[in-house]
Amino acid sequence: MQPLIGVSTSFRDVGDYLGEGYQRPIAMAGGLPVTLPRLTDSMDDLLDRIDGLMIAAGHDIDPAHYGQEPHALLGPLDPGRDAFELELIRRALRAGLPIIGACRGMQALNVALGGTMVQDLSLRPAYREHPSDPTLRYWRRFKDETMAGRPVPEHPRHPIEIEHGSLLHRLVGDTTAEVDSFHHQAIDRVGEGLVVSARAPDGVIEALEMPGRFVLAMQCELHEGWRWDDRWLGVFRAFVEAAAERRRAAAA
Numbered sequence: 001m002q003p004l005i006g007v008s009t010s011f012r013d014v015g016d017y018l019g020e021g022y023q024r025p026i027a028m029a030g031g032l033p034v035t036l037p038r039l040t041d042s043m044d045d046l047l048d049r050i051d052g053l054m055i056a057a058g059h060d061i062d063p064a065h066y067g068q069e070p071h072a073l074l075g076p077l078d079p080g081r082d083a084f085e086l087e088l089i090r091r092a093l094r095a096g097l098p099i100i101g102a103c104r105g106m107q108a109l110n111v112a113l114g115g116t117m118v119q120d121l122s123l124r125p126a127y128r129e130h131p132s133d134p135t136l137r138y139w140r141r142f143k144d145e146t147m148a149g150r151p152v153p154e155h156p157r158h159p160i161e162i163e164h165g166s167l168l169h170r171l172v173g174d175t176t177a178e179v180d181s182f183h184h185q186a187i188d189r190v191g192e193g194l195v196v197s198a199r200a201p202d203g204v205i206e207a208l209e210m211p212g213r214f215v216l217a218m219q220c221e222l223h224e225g226w227r228w229d230d231r232w233l234g235v236f237r238a239f240v241e242a243a244a245e246r247r248r249a250a251a252a
Contacts, residue, residue, distance in 0.1 A: 002032040003243035009056035022056040029236035052098040052243030055105030066116040073120035086112045098242040101217030113191025131156035131181035139182045156181040160206045166197035179220035214242035
């Protein structure tokens with residue numbers, strides 16, 4: 001039986017993409033994706049039934065969750081998602097679920113574990129030239145073109161350096177790769193139990209993981225990387241296999 005992968009995502013702004021963009025690589029990798037309802041009262045029951053968890057992209061996290069006042073450059077917020085998802089991540093970690101995250105998903109993992117954010121790349125001098133898409137102009141075109149089955153359009157990208165010996169290194173098979181770069185924020189203080197496994201040339205943290213288990217999140221739109229590099233689909237295959245292993249162990 002296919003492992004059941006819960007997807008925590010937004011319910012606004014980008015239309016039908018929310019029903020298939022994050023779910024597609026999970027299905028391609030052999031998992032059965034299901035979008036999670038934002039029902040805190042049902043959270044433990046949901047976690048009992050799924051075998052792995054994906055935290056998707058979306059709006060900025062309210063800086064109150066990491067002890068900061070909002071800056072004028074902060075983007076739109078999603079308070080209901082913050083409240084649900086930060087608790088969901090903590091409970092999923094306690095339950096031992098494999099976790100994968102993309103863009104906001106990495107930020108949410110970090111904040112859930114006590115980490116902090118740089119609210120806009122321009123606020124850190126070293127990050128001011130980092131490829132970004134603060135108005136989402138490139139992202140909206142990317143979403144429209146790929147949803148229509150057309151080639152990937154031009155969009156911000158950059159190389160990353162991957163930590164030798166990290167989970168990401170083992171999955172990608174190299175210490176270099178290229179990723180998209182639609183985000184306008186960056187990780188500042190790293191959350192408890194997490195380690196940095198990739199950075200951009202300017203030092204922006206591009207991947208976080210938790211040693212000894214399958215917990216991996218990236219600042220890029222990780223779920224879209226398969227469109228130009230099959231190694232990123234390999235990351236999802238490994239994630240789905242980790243979920244399958246957990247399912248088999250639970251059944252035993």
